[in-house]
Amino acid sequence: MSAEVKLDAKIPDGPLAEKWDRHRFNLKLVNPANKKKFNIIVVGTGLAGASAAATLAELGYNVQNFCIQDSPRRAHSIAAQGGINAAKNYANDGDSVWRLFYDTVKGGDFRAREGNVYRLAQLSCNIIDHCVAQGIPFARDYGGLLDNRSFGGAQVSRTFYAKGQTGQQLLLGAYSSLMRQVAAGMVTLYPRREMLDLVVVDGKARGIVVRNLITGEMETYSAHAVVLATGGYGNVFNLSTNAMASNVTAAFRAYKKGAFFANPCFTQIHPTCIPVHGTYQSKLTLMSESLRNDGRVWVPKKPGDKRKPADIPESERDYYLETKYPSFGNLVPRDVASRNAKEQCDLGKGVGETGLAVYLDFADAINRYGQDVIAGKYGNLFEMYEKITGENPYQTPMMIYPAVHYAMGGLWVDYNLMSTVDGLFVLGEANFSDHGANRLGASALMQGLADGYFVIPYTIGGYLAGTRFPEVNPSDNAEFKAATTAAQAKIDKLLSINGKRTVAEFHRELGLILWEYCGMSRNEEGLAKAKTLIQKLRAEFWEDVRVPGASQDLNQSLENAGRVADFLEFGELMVDDAIARKESCGCHFNTAYQTEENEARRDDDNFCHVAAWEYAGDDDSPRFHKEPLVFENVELSQRSYK
């Protein structure tokens, strides 16, 4: 591909509100009798993957569905807490498709496509209808109708929820639809498989190579189209709110086979997580940001003050968010709250054993409303906090700190959710499409399910109906053989190094580099340093890593080694992207580009685009491409929360 390649997002013509309808009409259809002749691979069984696999099977396609866990029900969508947005306007409070669209575009700091986001807002209503039909036990009011709450600073109540387990309930709904199709013989399920490569034949995605995680065997599968729904890459930071197995490998392998990677430096850091306690911490646990509705954030005024919180008088406390942002106070958006917490800790005012935490204090709210009211609102979160930390937040302030939570970046896709490789579709968090530079609360579930239930079933038909497919047989196809051999060679190499350092040690070190230099705030000098450090660490990894066990066995160390090897390459791509984006926007805060109020200062003249990176070989820098973002329906404005 030449450097002048034009990224065509294929946004349909016409007014915003009519684009999706027109497009659906223009897409070619696959005759019902012919659908069974098409095989589709779906990798991943989270909200996007399970909903796509189930729905494609309902339409009559043959689906092969892969997941890394022992059961599709365990994908990390299960851990989403807060809720799912939909523009139902059941609350009669002024919501509309247009408002959800506008909030999402603005929340993303104007770095997402209007066309995609509008479609998402439209489909949000269909999702809720379908989920209720599936038996999702959403919260209801006394009259039996669905309850809504406001979430993530939205000014309308549009969030549907099932206690603090909305993701679990939505995923189990998609899983049950999926299992119904497995029983019907329309989906073949392959659990405990890890995708190690994408196979491209004659320019089209035609299959995958997976490792059977029980036997260690390499297996190949062919199809007419491949759908990746493999989640986000937050674990590149080592510590994140992601599950342990969440990784970038499938997406990164696809990148190496020609799929462009878009905006990899856009990673959301969530302000209210339980702080790190020690070196061997394996993950960070999110506490719903609804806590900021009643909790007050503070640190001691004096750096290094190690007194117990109760011994620090009011006059010596710094309620820094309330002072700095009088009108929004503790409710500033996620990125602003996170950056400020880090800033206080960098000043030496952090609390707790590590000094990497700030207080979230409920004493005032408990005095005002009574403990019962606070328990009614946050009881389960307080219990969870006490279980993990052993401290009672009714009596002493919570300690919180920001943690990596969600990847807005991902594989570049067009309006059809197809990547730059023909026949490779990417859904959910694995793509980059709808959240711009910052995702709003309760929007990830909405996007995953919109992609799977209501977008891919249409757009994949348009691709399959208009494409001719030569026969491909994995057992005698050169591309399949080459991909399998390469995947096995990498495994053999990892097992043969037999060095002195464990995979976890490398992962921790990579995480610290990225957290320090490519995390909440970035600058050119730091990013340049990070690039060098990552290159050095990667070289050390391939010389000194120790991976015990055998290839032909259940070998969790080997699984991790492969994922960390990819993170070590992908981390550098993130840094490259952060260097190239010489502005601040949403989560990407470069200290050189800020307003007088220390907010992200966008440069819409030069950076109102999607950055898409093309792999150019292991020895060359990735090639940069841009897709200009066109705003015809919203006015670009500067966020301010003072």
Next chain:
Amino acid sequence: MISKTINLTLKVWRQGRKEPIGRLETYQAKDISTDMSFLEMLDVVNEDLTKAGKEPIAFDHDCREGICGMCGAVINGRAHGQEKKTTLCQLHMRHFKDGDTIVVEPWRARAFPLVKDLVVDRSALDKIIMAGGYISANAGGAPDANAIPISKEVAENAFNAAACIGCGACVAACPNASAMLFVSAKVSHLALLPQGRPEAARRARAMVQAMDACGFGNCSNETECEAECPKGISIVEIARLNREFFKSEFS
């Protein structure tokens, strides 16, 4: 978080993938912070084993926040350990004392064949869901979400049953290795909701049959399942399953 460190002796079930029988092996877990979770403690032991040139202990885990249902082991004879309503990943080391000996074994049930060390094959639970743990509603045809009101109480009861994470602790805790609590949670969740009624009878029959076919035992009201369930699923769900099952005989 005032952390301290403790030293422990672990007796862990080790069994290779092709070994017909395993054994308990003894390991020392040194300088374990009491703020760690049980799985983080196992991570430390595995790091030590790796550096000593030995093979780490295989165990299933993923979200590490008590919701995915992937982790689980029998700790000193108790599924997920001694704390109530807790998954293994949320069991913290502050509940153990310096010098304790801890026995760590996999789930044991005929329907959960052992894969390796602490990893077992729970695909039988997926087979039970395949048999009928769903509402047959294709995407696209649903009426408006508020078309059918459902009382708050019914919705909450359905939610309580739907909270099951499919970890298999109920099976591991049951002397008969029965999956009744698991089956009843799904049957109850869907039977309570109006959307689930049309298939309720078929669902109850098919899921119980699948449970039997997978080699799970029968329920003899031991209630160990309820005691060990990390999500607090009640045996009321089993009573509801029984009613649905009997009703299905007359439909």
